[in-house]
Amino acid sequence: MSDLRDLYQDVILDHGKSPRNFGKIEGAQSAHGHNPLCGDLVTVYVVVKDGVIEELKFEGSGCAISTASASMMTQALVGKPIEEVQVIFERYHAVVTGRADDEHTVEDLGKLAVFEGVAEFPLRVKCATLSWHTLRAALDEASEAVTTE
Numbered sequence: 001m002s003d004l005r006d007l008y009q010d011v012i013l014d015h016g017k018s019p020r021n022f023g024k025i026e027g028a029q030s031a032h033g034h035n036p037l038c039g040d041l042v043t044v045y046v047v048v049k050d051g052v053i054e055e056l057k058f059e060g061s062g063c064a065i066s067t068a069s070a071s072m073m074t075q076a077l078v079g080k081p082i083e084e085v086q087v088i089f090e091r092y093h094a095v096v097t098g099r100a101d102d103e104h105t106v107e108d109l110g111k112l113a114v115f116e117g118v119a120e121f122p123l124r125v126k127c128a129t130l131s132w133h134t135l136r137a138a139l140d141e142a143s144e145a146v147t148t149e
């Protein structure tokens with residue numbers, strides 16, 4: 001089990017150091033997110049076409065967990081219909097808050113399962129979910145900044 005932990009940690013550190021889909025999309029729907037507890041800042045850019053996420057990028061600065069979760073979120077969601085995004089988010093949220101159950105299993109999360117360990121660190125849950133909340137705001141075209149508080 002500890003080997004698996006290390007592997008998970010390696011994936012998070014890798015994405016934290018070299019985030020994928022990092023950058024701005026001009027003219028895209030966007031929202032800002034802030035987690036004051038940790039100092040994480042993120043801006044999420046999303047392009048939706050025919051109800052499907054066509055492009056998804058982010059910018060910002062934060063801890064390895066917030067950066068890695070944003071990076072892996074973008075990889076997991078490009079090409080997904082909006083309705084499915086909501087389902088994946090609920091599943092992810094249940095797992096990182098330690099409320100995985102029959103309906104929200106770790107197995108269904110695919111690569112995002114690396115964040116399972118976050119459930120042991122309640123303060124880091126906000127780091128791991130900031131980009132997801134911010135994406136939802138971007139999809140809603142909310143004009144106000146998101147805060148985890």
Ligand code: ZN
Pocket residue numbers: 035038039040062063064065066126127
């Ligand atoms: Zn953080």
